[in-house]
Amino acid sequence: MTTTAPRDPQHPLEVVRRSCPICEACCGLRVHVDREARRIERIEGDPEDWRSRGYLCPKAYGMKGVYEDPDRLRRPLRKRDDGGWEEIDWESAYELAGTRLRAIREAHGTPAIGLFVGEPTGHDVGALLYTTLFMQSFQSPRLFSSATMDQFPKNVTLKRLLGDGEMYVIPDLPRTDLFICLGGNPLASQGSLMGTPNARGALRAIRERGGRVIVIDPRRTETAEIADEHHFIRPGADAFLLAAICQVVFEEGLVRLGRFADFTDGVDEIRRLVAPFTPEAVATATGLSADTIRRLAREYATTERAALYGRIGTCTQEFGTLASWLLDVAAILTGHFDEPGCMGFPRPATGDTEPGRETPALPVGLFRTVGRGLPLVDGQLPAGTVAEEIEEAVAGEHRMRALVTVAANPVLSAPNGDRLASASNELDFMVSVDIYLNETTSHADLILPTRVHAERANYDLVYTRTCSHNYARYSPRLFEPDADLPDHWEVILELAARATGTTAEALDDALVDDLITKVTAPGALCEGVPRERILSAIGDKRGPMRVLDLMLRSGPYGDRFDAGREGLSLARVIAADGPIDLGPLEPRLPGALKTPDGRIPLAHDYITADVPRLREALERRSGEDGLRLVGRRQVRNMNSWLHNVPVLARGRNRCTLLISPVDATRLGIDHGAKARVRSRSGEVVVEAEVSDEMMPGVVSLPHGFGHTRKGSRLGVAATTQPGVNANQLTDELPLDVPSGTHIANGIPVEVEAA
Ligand SMILES: Nc1nc2c(c(=O)[nH]1)N[C@H]1C(S)=C(S)[C@@H](COP(=O)(O)OP(=O)(O)OC[C@H]3O[C@@H](n4cnc5c(=O)[nH]c(N)nc54)[C@H](O)[C@@H]3O)O[C@H]1N2
Numbered sequence: 163m164t165t166t167a168p169r170d171p172q173h174p175l176e177v178v179r180r181s182c183p184i185c186e187a188c189c190g191l192r193v194h195v196d197r198e199a200r201r202i203e204r205i206e207g208d209p210e211d212w213r214s215r216g217y218l219c220p221k222a223y224g225m226k227g228v229y230e231d232p233d234r235l236r237r238p239l240r241k242r243d244d245g246g247w248e249e250i251d252w253e254s255a256y257e258l259a260g261t262r263l264r265a266i267r268e269a270h271g272t273p274a275i276g277l278f279v280g281e282p283t284g285h286d287v288g289a290l291l292y293t294t295l296f297m298q299s300f301q302s303p304r305l306f307s308s309a310t311m312d313q314f315p316k317n318v319t320l321k322r323l324l325g326d327g328e329m330y331v332i333p334d335l336p337r338t339d340l341f342i343c344l345g346g347n348p349l350a351s352q353g354s355l356m357g358t359p360n361a362r363g364a365l366r367a368i369r370e371r372g373g374r375v376i377v378i379d380p381r382r383t384e385t386a387e388i389a390d391e392h393h394f395i396r397p398g399a400d401a402f403l404l405a406a407i408c409q410v411v412f413e414e415g416l417v418r419l420g421r422f423a424d425f426t427d428g429v430d431e432i433r434r435l436v437a438p439f440t441p442e443a444v445a446t447a448t449g450l451s452a453d454t455i456r457r458l459a460r461e462y463a464t465t466e467r468a469a470l471y472g473r474i475g476t477c478t479q480e481f482g483t484l485a486s487w488l489l490d491v492a493a494i495l496t497g498h499f500d501e502p503g504c505m506g507f508p509r510p511a512t513g514d515t516e517p518g519r520e521t522p523a524l525p526v527g528l529f530r531t532v533g534r535g536l537p538l539v540d541g542q543l544p545a546g547t548v549a550e551e552i553e554e555a556v557a558g559e560h561r562m563r564a565l566v567t568v569a570a571n572p573v574l575s576a577p578n579g580d581r582l583a584s585a586s587n588e589l590d591f592m593v594s595v596d597i598y599l600n601e602t603t604s605h606a607d608l609i610l611p612t613r614v615h616a617e618r619a620n621y622d623l624v625y626t627r628t629c630s631h632n633y634a635r636y637s638p639r640l641f642e643p644d645a646d647l648p649d650h651w652e653v654i655l656e657l658a659a660r661a662t663g664t665t666a667e668a669l670d671d672a673l674v675d676d677l678i679t680k681v682t683a684p685g686a687l688c689e690g691v692p693r694e695r696i697l698s699a700i701g702d703k704r705g706p707m708r709v710l711d712l713m714l715r716s717g718p719y720g721d722r723f724d725a726g727r728e729g730l731s732l733a734r735v736i737a738a739d740g741p742i743d744l745g746p747l748e749p750r751l752p753g754a755l756k757t758p759d760g761r762i763p764l765a766h767d768y769i770t771a772d773v774p775r776l777r778e779a780l781e782r783r784s785g786e787d788g789l790r791l792v793g794r795r796q797v798r799n800m801n802s803w804l805h806n807v808p809v810l811a812r813g814r815n816r817c818t819l820l821i822s823p824v825d826a827t828r829l830g831i832d833h834g835a836k837a838r839v840r841s842r843s844g845e846v847v848v849e850a851e852v853s854d855e856m857m858p859g860v861v862s863l864p865h866g867f868g869h870t871r872k873g874s875r876l877g878v879a880a881t882t883q884p885g886v887n888a889n890q891l892t893d894e895l896p897l898d899v900p901s902g903t904h905i906a907n908g909i910p911v912e913v914e915a916a
């Protein structure tokens with residue numbers, strides 16, 4: 163930390179270096195703060211940060227905007243009988259939540275309480291370290307999260323192929339010569355599962371060193387604009403395309419298993435499975451010509467350093483699991499998996515993906531939803547089934563009677579928000595851990611707020627698992643926290659303790675105990691280190707920093723609790739005052755595999771069981787010409803929760819329906835006019851923007867808007883850019899079958915002039 167020239171001699175400004183907590187890129191920031199006045203004066207990119215080199219985007223101001231937001235909640239809110247809200251003290255709030263949740267659990271059993279966890283938990287180390295424990299402590303199988311609107315097909319695939327659903331495979335952007343991007347728009351999203359500050363710069367650098375960038379997307383996105391090539395694809399058709407790429411690889415003798423031949427099974431079965439998906443057979447369904455598909459397959463297979471990457475557009479669609487799987491299959495078949503410049507595995511300092519660490523067995527179907535009999539898959543139920551599980555008319559006496567949401571806004575982020583909003587009135591009790599009174603939390607009986615990023619220290623935990631170059635980074639808080647506002651981890655721990663009749667201390671001890679067992683297990687890096695030595699080294703100050711210290715010291719770069727050994731500890735990471743460079747992605751297989759036999763079952767039957775559905779769809783999709791809706795992200799939004807920050811909300815209406823000139827003319831919709839968009843689950847009326855960046859037959863609408871519901875306290879969002887809720891159009895019924903992920907891309911819709 164350094165001190166800059168004081169603007170007000172009474173209040174010297176300090177500069178805090180920390181990472182931006184808003185998106186996966188985790189750019190380095192210099193935040194100028196007036197500690198005494200508890201004000202953030204300025205936020206700028208940190209030129210000395212070797213990861214982001216001064217880059218930042220407008221959302222970085224979100225940290226300041228949310229901290230200062232007068233609408234942000236700072237004390238627990240209880241809903242009165244007349245529907246209004248009153249602030250209550252923390253003890254009364256915990257007591258209320260504990261009493262009500264315990265009573266529901268005792269009367270109706272553990273499944274009567276549902277838990278829904280949202281995305282912002284991923285950006286807070288405390289929330290991350292305690293969320294699993296929090297969810298497990300309720301012992302309820304009714305577990306929901308934003309994952310089933312996001313990357314869940316990848317988790318399901320990786321769990322089966324590698325034995326670890328969270329060992330993400332990431333494009334090695336700094337070293338690749340060919341980046342093929344399906345269904346991702348890193349120029350808007352800043353890259354997801356490829357954490358890269360300044361995505362534009364990273365893609366430009368590929369081209370500057372003579373490499374190529376190819377984008378495959380139903381929209382000519384901002385990323386496509388700076389690529390060498392862009393191809394439109396029909397929404398939901400990626401699995402056809404990828405199967406055809408694999409088919410060409412087999413047919414033309416381009417299989418290069420290399421070292422993977424020693425530990426990969428099922429290649430012949432893959433050859434058989436993809437055989438019907440020739441480029442000619444999939445051309446109509448995908449919208450790409452057979453020649454283009456063949457050329458793509460050859461270029462990919464024969465470029466030594468090539469990364470084939472897919473994101474939201476390949477996950478939240480009809481064949482999300484097959485598309486995610488085929489991306490990995492194509493990479494393994496062609497020698498582009500776990501190799502420099504291709505798709506590779508970060509090695510996080512916290513040791514999360516080290517061998518020897520058991521990952522829980524996650525059997526499918528231990529619980530089935532009452533409404534539709536959908537199985538619990540790897541610990542998750544589809545996010546869009548919350549409403550039907552609550553409704554007495556559907557779920558009867560086995561219905562969900564209480565709902566706990568944690569940093570989640572499913573009324574806007576999950577399918578059919580209207581249905582969820584009305585179903586929530588049937589709940590006996592709902593509690594939300596959240597910083598806003600918004601579309602979802604306004605249905606709660608109790609809202610428990612938490613500190614925000616400016617008041618909490620952080621460590622880039624998940625995002626050192628999704629980065630394209632290994633690093634470790636601690637970020638200090640900017641201010642001493644408000645003493646009467648606990649941190650997220652404290653709130654969820656206390657809530658779990660009260661609801662289940664234990665103490666927060668006992669839960670915390672159990673977490674540390676369990677982690678020590680893991681890191682000292684046979685084959686783990688701290689095998690043989692005495693438990694007492696670890697406990698005395700990490701100290702007894704409760705909370706995430708103690709857990710983090712334990713993880714860092716027992717991790718691959720850690721000091722392993724050995725005074726004579728150079729290595730990372732939390733103290734060292736803090737002292738670095740910036741990101742520590744832990745080197746490029748290095749090959750990690752087969753050592754890091756956690757499958758029972760240490761091999762890769764490439765044709766895992768749980769996944770391949772879905773191939774017949776793909777075959778059936780090929781015929782249906784080849785004859786189809788209806789309109790399909792896809793999503794889009796924009797630089798100034800972060801899902802639903804930055805819309806109350808004035809600097810980010812201002813500007814022209816961004817919640818528009820992009821439509822191609824061909825469709826607009828056919829439907830008589832003018833640029834700037836209102837269009838009515840209808841799907842099975844609902845309709846919205848929205849401003850149309852006619853643009854040839856859209857593939858004919860496809861329309862695009864951003865999600866996270868729809869701040870029009872009564873009962874929210876989002877003064878800026880409701881007046882500046884309310885927009886419409888795209889997820890009113892997302893049908894909760896159809897799913898990517900193996901993962902239970904919803905289809906937010908490729909929704910059949912009808913559009914007309916309104
Ligand atoms: N500015 C900003 N950044 C964000 C977020 C945000 O809301 N705003 N959200 C963050 C989060 S939570 C996430 S998960 C990431 C997501 O990161 P990305 O996946 O990069 O984000 P999207 O912009 O949704 O990109 C999805 C793309 O898929 C395309 N698409 C739709 N359907 C299909 C299809 O069937 N096939 C193919 N090939 N393409 C298709 C869409 O046109 C779109 O361009 O972004 C993160 N970063």
Ligand SMILES: Nc1nc2c(c(=O)[nH]1)N[C@H]1C(S)=C(S)[C@@H](COP(=O)(O)OP(=O)(O)OC[C@H]3O[C@@H](n4cnc5c(=O)[nH]c(N)nc54)[C@H](O)[C@@H]3O)O[C@H]1N2
Nearest residue numbers: 280281282308311312569570571575596793801802803865
């Ligand atoms: N149609 C469509 N729908 C989508 C997507 C899409 O591409 N298209 N993308 C999906 C994806 S990838 C995601 S990740 C989900 C996101 O889905 P959600 O996580 O449900 O939605 P968010 O908008 O991120 O809302 C997060 C909530 O957390 C609160 N919050 C923010 N910061 C904090 C904090 O520090 N502490 C606490 N306690 N609360 C906080 C906010 O007030 C808000 O209520 O949306 C999904 N929905």
Ligand code: SF4
Nearest residue numbers: 182185188189219221
């Ligand atoms: S790109 Fe992401 S991490 Fe970087 S400044 Fe913007 S929001 Fe923050």
Ligand SMILES: [Mo]
Nearest residue numbers: 281308312313
């Ligand atoms: Mo996400």
